[in-house]
Amino acid sequence: MTYQFDFGAVLAYWPLLLEGIWTTLRLTFFSTVFGILIGAFCAVIRTGGSSWARAVISLYVEFIRNTPLLVQAYFLIFGIASLGIRLPILVGATIALTVNIGAYTTEIVRAGIESIHRGQLEAATCLGLSRTQTYLHVVIRPALERVYPALSSQYVLLMLASSIVSSVGVEELFGMSNRIQSETFRNFEIFVVLGIIYLLLAMLVRTGFTLLGLAMFPRRRKLGTSL
Amino acid sequence: MSAIVELKDVRKSFGNLEVLRGVTFNVNRGEVAAIIGQSGSGKSTALRCMDRLETIQGGSMLICGHQLHDDDVDLKSLRRDVGMVFQSYNLFPHLTVVQNIMLAPRMVKGIKAKEAREIADTVISKVGLREKMDYYPEQLSGGQQQRVAIARSLAMEPKLMLFDEVTSALDPQLTGEVLRVMEQLAADGMTMILVTHEMAFARKVADRVIYMRDGKVHEMGSSDILRTPATPELASFVSESAEH
Ligand SMILES: Nc1ncnc2c1ncn2[C@@H]1O[C@H](COP(=O)(O)OP(=O)(O)O)[C@@H](O)[C@H]1O
Ligand SMILES: [Mg+2]
Numbered sequence: 264m265t266y267q268f269d270f271g272a273v274l275a276y277w278p279l280l281l282e283g284i285w286t287t288l289r290l291t292f293f294s295t296v297f298g299i300l301i302g303a304f305c306a307v308i309r310t311g312g313s314s315w316a317r318a319v320i321s322l323y324v325e326f327i328r329n330t331p332l333l334v335q336a337y338f339l340i341f342g343i344a345s346l347g348i349r350l351p352i353l354v355g356a357t358i359a360l361t362v363n364i365g366a367y368t369t370e371i372v373r374a375g376i377e378s379i380h381r382g383q384l385e386a387a388t389c390l391g392l393s394r395t396q397t398y399l400h401v402v403i404r405p406a407l408e409r410v411y412p413a414l415s416s417q418y419v420l421l422m423l424a425s426s427i428v429s430s431v432g433v434e435e436l437f438g439m440s441n442r443i444q445s446e447t448f449r450n451f452e453i454f455v456v457l458g459i460i461y462l463l464l465a466m467l468v469r470t471g472f473t474l475l476g477l478a479m480f481p482r483r484r485k486l487g488t489s490l
Numbered sequence: 491m492s493a494i495v496e497l498k499d500v501r502k503s504f505g506n507l508e509v510l511r512g513v514t515f516n517v518n519r520g521e522v523a524a525i526i527g528q529s530g531s532g533k534s535t536a537l538r539c540m541d542r543l544e545t546i547q548g549g550s551m552l553i554c555g556h557q558l559h560d561d562d563v564d565l566k567s568l569r570r571d572v573g574m575v576f577q578s579y580n581l582f583p584h585l586t587v588v589q590n591i592m593l594a595p596r597m598v599k600g601i602k603a604k605e606a607r608e609i610a611d612t613v614i615s616k617v618g619l620r621e622k623m624d625y626y627p628e629q630l631s632g633g634q635q636q637r638v639a640i641a642r643s644l645a646m647e648p649k650l651m652l653f654d655e656v657t658s659a660l661d662p663q664l665t666g667e668v669l670r671v672m673e674q675l676a677a678d679g680m681t682m683i684l685v686t687h688e689m690a691f692a693r694k695v696a697d698r699v700i701y702m703r704d705g706k707v708h709e710m711g712s713s714d715i716l717r718t719p720a721t722p723e724l725a726s727f728v729s730e731s732a733e734h
Pocket of ligand 1: 504507509527528529530531532533534535536
């Protein structure tokens, strides 16, 4: 007996797939925006803050990098719930992903900041710029530019890893697929389709980062050097 | 003439290493002072102390009216008065030439973009690079980058300019174009202190030559001391420099 492929049965559920894609994209978008903000902020403190503030940040970073994302997501989502705060599950999942990616971003941006030559800081100091001005105008942008490839890979990874939050009940792309699978029993077909969709989404996120990079780093645009 | 730089018995150590061991000299308004000496004699450290990139541990340092060992010295005001140019240019790589120049006037002095642009026009013309306004540093030669760094400092209208071996990374031809800019600055009446290995330039432009050795001023005087040194140490330093 040979197995009869039936992709039609899976594709018939396209509205659910589309909804799943939309949820995955929203999760990714918001965790990316807040993740970069948190990461840049924490990286600045990690490199230039008071010693106790550095300790707090490194505790956060080490905790997140050494525990599973799934455990963090359960901890945060049920932790928030047990405080009596009722959040939509999608918001909870976004918070969990943001806290997670924020820690990785902190480490990446920190490496970028540390790669900025001391002479740059001294030049800014001698020109009279304050510490905050120096960070804003002289340090952060070149630091992000240096680590941009690592950063965009990390965020593609985030998009892929966001499938984990299906297990706390978020019906993003992976969650939706599970539902389709349980209704059609078309295991193989659904995962082929899923693989292709994730591949396309990954390309989309990468392209998004490339465009953002061109907007943020005009020097690259002008000189035509790739990121 | 009034001294705008007064160092008295300045001392500075890094850990156990005493780098400045009682440095005393004055520089008057409008003067050009050249600091010369072997590598490691404390020239850069002395210069860096004048802009408070390093703090001194003994003696006193009065720079443009700011008493640097005071804890409440107004650093912002000090750095408006003092410009510094480094051997490694230190231009901001992500900003164009004109953005490099406009940054400090806008951020530190709160000058509006249009006016800052005019300042940039003026100073970039002084260093002869008007046509490079919208270039990025990496598109310029070392000599051009250093001239932009000088222009960037000038845009803050400092009363005193410090130069730390600003031509040491350049080949002779590019060195010449940077030295010409500095010579013009001196002719315009800028007070300048420069650490340099360019003996010919020191002889030509410096009103005062300060020879440092082991963290002290070993010999000081007009540029004539380069022709007729009083100490054998300066004599041998001058003749060694002439060989290179
Ligand atoms: N930040 C620092 N930490 C420790 N030692 C330093 C530091 N800066 C300079 N030194 C030491 O101080 C001495 C004088 O240095 P420097 O002022 O750069 O001399 P010069 O400019 O005359 O070559 C050298 O021995 C150098 O190694
Ligand atoms: Mg030096």
